[in-house]
Amino acid sequence: MDPSKIREKIGRFRILVVGRANAGKTTILQRVCNTRENPVICNSAGEKIDPAVLEASRDRGLHDIENEMTFESNPGFIFHDSRGFEAGGESEFDKVKAFIASRSKEPRLKDQLHVIWYCIPMDEACRSFTKGETKFFSQCDTGNIPVIVLFTKFDALYDEAYARLKSEGVSMKEAGRLAPKHAEDSFATGSQLKFLYHSKDIRHPPKCHICLPNMDSDDADCGLLIERTAGTLDNEVLKQLFVSTQQTNLEICMKYAVEM
Secondary structure (H helix, E strand, C coil): CCHHHHHHHHCCEEEEEEECCCCCHHHHHHHHCCCCCCCEEECCCCCECCHHHHHHHHHCCCCCCCCEEECCCCCCEEEEEECCHHHHHHHHHHHHHHHHHHHHCCCCHHHCCCEEEEEEECCCCCCCCCHHHHHHHHHCCCCCCCEEEEEECCHHHHHHHHHHHHHCCCCHHHHHHHHHHHHHHHHHCCHHHHHHHHCCCCCCCCCEEEEECCCCCCCCCCHHHHHHHHHHCCCHHHHHHHHHHCCCCHHHHHHHHHHC
């Protein structure tokens, strides 16, 4: 089907973004939409919400997952934001679970949730999964909605690898060159991924994961996130919609144009 006809029929691609406070969620969405501007936030009726009102609500602990976040640079994406379960505890988890279930029952594809990005920051002292994150992957069955874990702020592990290499007598220049690869290799065989994919406590593991370093830099690359997301979509119409909506990875547009 022609991408323009798909967009005409379905409208926009809808993503739920889950994560702790300061997990770098907004920065990643800005990169995906190729902008530095703040998002436009509307309520479920499509009415724009004043940022001051929104901030006041957040200060009072109020948050509406039904609110829709878009960026003027690429309005083809609709994002829904969850604060992460440490912020609202049991109540926030129930809201997210209900939201996913409700969107799954929507009869029209345009109103359904199409993918979930779960952000886990790697710059915190304790990098083990929180109780809320473990609960999500053990109790929240998302059905046909793919979940991708985004290990954000991954460059924090580069710093640790650099220090480790330096302590082993490696020169500053060589340590800087080797640190990213050492960090990535260590993480690939580490406890976090073993727990996420192989623990008996995890009944609903994600489709895949991705490590995202330096997303706040001007030349940040989210191409792999785009590629992995497209690869998790089994619905060919949704895959075409996603690929044609994103504007940061031209290679994937050409790849899927040939395959489809």
